[in-house]
Amino acid sequence: MQILKSNKNKSKNDKDDGKGGKRIGKRQLLSNILTVIIVFMLITSAYSLIAENRKKENDVALSIIAEKVSSGFVKKITVEGEKLTVVLNDETTLKSKKEREASLSETLKNYGVTPALLAKTEIEIKNDSGFSFWFLNILPFLLPIVFILLFFWFLSRQVKGAGMQAFTFGQSKARMIDPSDVNQKVTFKDIAGVKEAKEELKEIVDFLKNPKKFLDIGARIPKGVLLMGAPGTGKTLLARAVAGEAGVPFFHLSGSEFVEMFVGVGASRVRDLFMMAKKAAPAIIFIDEIDAVGRVRGTGVGGGNDEREQTLNQILVEMDGFEPAEKVIVIAASNRPDVLDPALLRPGRFDRRVTLDLPDRDDREAILNIHAAKKPFAEDVNLRLVAERTPGFSGADLYSLMNEGAILAAREDRKKVSQYDLIRAIEKVMLGPERKSHILSKKEKEITAYHEAGHALVSSVLPFADPVHKISIIARGHAGGYTLKLPLEERRLQSRKEFFDDIAVALGGYVAEEMIFGDLTTGPSSDLQVGTALARDMVTKYGMSTLGPMALEGLGGRVVFGKGLGDREYSEDVSAKIDAEVGKIMNESFVKARKVLKENRKALDAIATRLIENETIEQEEYEKIIISCGIMPKKREELNLAKE
DSSP, rough: BBBOOHHHHHHHHHHHHHHHHHHHHHHHHHHHHHHHHHHHHHHHHHHHHHHHHHHHHHHHOHHHHHHHHTTTOEEEEEEEEEEEEETTTTTTTEEEEOTTTOOOOHHHHHHTTTHHHHHTTTEEEOOOOOOHHHHHHHHHHHHHHHHHHHHHHHHHHHHHTTTOTSTTTOOOOOOETTTTTTTTOOGGGGGGGHHHHHHHHHHHHHHHHHHHHHHHOOOOSSEEEEEEEESSSSSSHHHHHHHHHTTTTTEEEGGGTOOOTTTTTTHHHHHHHHHHHHOOEEEEEEESSGGGBBBOTTSSSSSSSSSHHHHHHHHHHHHOOOOOOEEEEEEEEOOOGBBBOOHHSSSTOEEEEEEEOOOOHHHHHHHHHHHTTOOBOOOTTOOHHHHHHHHHOOOHHHHHHHHHHHHHHHTTOSSOOOHHHHHHHHHHHHOOOOTTTOOHHHHHHHHHHHHHHHHHHHHHTTTOOOOEEEOOOOOBBTSSSSEEEESSOOOSSHHHHHHHHHHHHTTTTHHHHHHSSSSSOSHHHHHHEEEEEHHHHHTTTTTOTOOOSSSOTTTTTOOOHHOOOOOSSSHHHHHHHHHHHHHHHHHHHHHHHHHHHHHHHHHHHHHHHHHHHHHEEEEEHHHHHHHHTTOOOOOOOOOOOGGG
């Protein structure tokens, strides 16, 4: 049972936050400018006051100095430019200044001091190159320049903080992983599963190591490799492993990092990236999420002339510019290859396409073993069993599972991770954390119990549905309760009968609420969405309806902006027929689910009653309940590795 809430208010708030952020940025910039100006004025004023006070305090009239010399009271006179330092016989020091372009003797002669009298006094002349001279004379001119430079420095920091980056617009933001960096080096040994993908990429590694072998025989290695697969299947990690195996620099960035709001920035960054890679050749360029810039051209806001398309054009030009001897390989990753521009996929560009599937049971176990290398486990941990209970999990999901298991153990102050931690982590990754604060009323608890019991019972009775492993009415994530079903074996294909049974299972909660309480709640909303989506796929993708063998939508769904706005793949008449077929499938599945629950009302009540008491029913207890009601559980594989 899913509880979905609208995100309209959130979107509105996000917009408001954006506007508020711009206003805050402007205020901060003005504040910094004003601060610089005020500090400049204060320091200038302080310097002027200090200099003026120093002059008033220390300077003595030349007439007094002349009188002291004539009287024989002067011991020594030090001349430093225009400044005079006079030391009297009693060690008193006086400061004065002589005339600008006259010598000391000429200056004092005007005051009646003869050369004979002056000769009785020690005279020392110093050059005008002292630090204090230059500092005091240049500081008034240097200070404004320093503050002007500080002003522009503050201004450039604010501009950069606002995302403008005025001086680095066209520079690539790629991050380079050096092959000599042991901490970041990844090889094929660090990746479990994807055997076929690794075999395909070994050719790339061989070319980067021994290009002459291929060039001598006239072979051209692919310039580009496109990694395709669901999120979390290891596309980025595999690209890094290629660089690690070949021992070459690895330039990594996302497709969205090319594009800015200014025209020409993306194309400039592409040129800079490829220039860096050519200088470091042999090298690998990895562009993650290339569909951010590689979508079909001609459908943008600028009528085929927007910044994204300019960036894509530059990527195409750079890849065409590769010479056969240039040892630069471009690897891109995308989970939406159906929206990419055909020019990217033609021979000579990304002509090598490698698909990464979700791992099967053996691959999941191997991945779990890799992630378990540095974690202390209890004796009861069975990674084979964990792999059995995680069909459909990607490599990223399995990493998250192991991490969550370790977090749960640490939270409870235990030094080792147990099997119970991993089982709880599976549910947390699949559905989200438990919402312990979500307390149900007595009526809501009863409705939820019958809802989940309906799902479980229909799944146990129908022959092509998956067996039940766990039922719970404890809220997790957006679900008010959940029924955990796992297939008996790994499967790549799904039949029409299996689709019908899955839809009936999805409607089991809906039917149970209507049958027991004579009313409906918002609880089955997500179940209806899932069932309707499956029914529509049966009609439009797989040809499993009376419309016949027609694919009315692609396997990736309709791509509005990739194929152009307003494009329709079928007529209004066909659209009405599709809706009718979807409705027919849903109604047939509803009838099937209702029949199961009516015929097994005793089992439904028993399961619901047990859920109300314990809130959770594990597989073993559940099978005992349905066996007591005359329902035999589906044959399942025994997962006791101790006997193996």
